[in-house]
Amino acid sequence: MSTTARRGPADGTAAAIEVTNATVALGGRVIWRDLSFEVEPGQFVAILGPNGAGKTTLVRTLLGQIEPVEGVVRLFGRPPRQSRDLIGYLPQRRHFDATTRLRGVDIVRLGLDGDRIGVPLPWGRKAAEARARVAAVLERVGAAPYAGRPIGSLSGGEQQRLLIAQALVREPRMLLLDEPLDSLDLPNQVAVAALLKELSHVDGVTIVMVVHDVNPILSYLDCVVYLANGTGLCGAPSEVITSARLTALFGTPIEVLRAGDGRLVIVGEPEAPARHVDRHAG
Numbered sequence: 001m002s003t004t005a006r007r008g009p010a011d012g013t014a015a016a017i018e019v020t021n022a023t024v025a026l027g028g029r030v031i032w033r034d035l036s037f038e039v040e041p042g043q044f045v046a047i048l049g050p051n052g053a054g055k056t057t058l059v060r061t062l063l064g065q066i067e068p069v070e071g072v073v074r075l076f077g078r079p080p081r082q083s084r085d086l087i088g089y090l091p092q093r094r095h096f097d098a099t100t101r102l103r104g105v106d107i108v109r110l111g112l113d114g115d116r117i118g119v120p121l122p123w124g125r126k127a128a129e130a131r132a133r134v135a136a137v138l139e140r141v142g143a144a145p146y147a148g149r150p151i152g153s154l155s156g157g158e159q160q161r162l163l164i165a166q167a168l169v170r171e172p173r174m175l176l177l178d179e180p181l182d183s184l185d186l187p188n189q190v191a192v193a194a195l196l197k198e199l200s201h202v203d204g205v206t207i208v209m210v211v212h213d214v215n216p217i218l219s220y221l222d223c224v225v226y227l228a229n230g231t232g233l234c235g236a237p238s239e240v241i242t243s244a245r246l247t248a249l250f251g252t253p254i255e256v257l258r259a260g261d262g263r264l265v266i267v268g269e270p271e272a273p274a275r276h277v278d279r280h281a282g
């Protein structure tokens with residue numbers, strides 16, 4: 001038996017995410033190459049970058065839907081496909097129109113048994129346990145007061161809390177969220193961001209989220225993965241989001257300005273040369 005100290009799933013010391021020299025290609029085109037970063041359990045991480053930089057592609061790689069052509073990806077010491085029971089996922093925003101009758105509580109319950117094909121198996125004696133689990137997670141995200149109402153009648157922020165509850169109901173160790181603040185107004189962005197910070201820093205759930213605007217979560221972040229120009233930079237926000245580092249990443253002059261209220265303004269960020277081919281299809 002080796003006496004070398006090793007991080008691994010068996011002793012619970014594995015990193016939440018280890019990406020080592022990973023390259024991903026889609027349709028024969030490299031989206032990003034040689035990406036390496038590590039995330040510790042309970043950290044709050046943002047994936048940033050211009051349109052088409054490969055942020056959703058990174059999320060799909062972490063979900064095990066895309067295999068890197070080179071390099072290694074591990075979640076809690078295991079390949080992503082073997083870590084799915086540890087991961088909660090919130091895809092890009094779904095809209096429920098006003099006529100949707102499904103109640104908030106039903107949406108969350110779907111997170112427990114919605115992936116079964118065909119008639120749902122009766123939970124039998126586990127029904128009470130399932131109800132208790134749903135009630136606890138609704139309480140945790142602050143959605144209990146409106147969980148009995150049809151989801152179509154709720155505000156964007158209320159709907160988003162219910163979708164976060166749905167992703168949390170199986171008690172994952174990591175939540176992957178694709179633009180969870182998109183199309184929320186500023187107060188709701190702030191409230192949802194504060195909830196996610198609590199889930200990471202209080203409950204120890206690793207939070208990894210794609211965002212277009214880093215400002216609503218800037219003060220909560222432990223690290224950022226900034227994708228651009230076919231590669232990426234990773235580290236603490238204050239190290240990565242600087243004029244010098246982003247200029248080097250983009251290969252073109254970028255200026256990072258800090259407004260009086262602490263907000264960052266990134267000037268000169270070019271768009272990635274995106275080929276718009278059914279980009280968010282599974």
Ligand SMILES: Nc1ncnc2c1ncn2[C@@H]1O[C@H](COP(=O)(O)OP(=O)(O)OP(=O)(O)O)[C@@H](O)[C@H]1O
Pocket residue numbers: 026027031049050051052053054055056057058273274275276277278279280
């Ligand atoms: N199935 C696919 N086959 C070929 N190219 C793809 C496929 N899916 C995505 N792409 C391309 O990969 C690139 C990265 O797409 P991705 O959706 O990951 O970017 P993104 O950073 O999330 O963009 P946005 O901010 O606009 O959501 C884009 O140029 C896109 O056109």
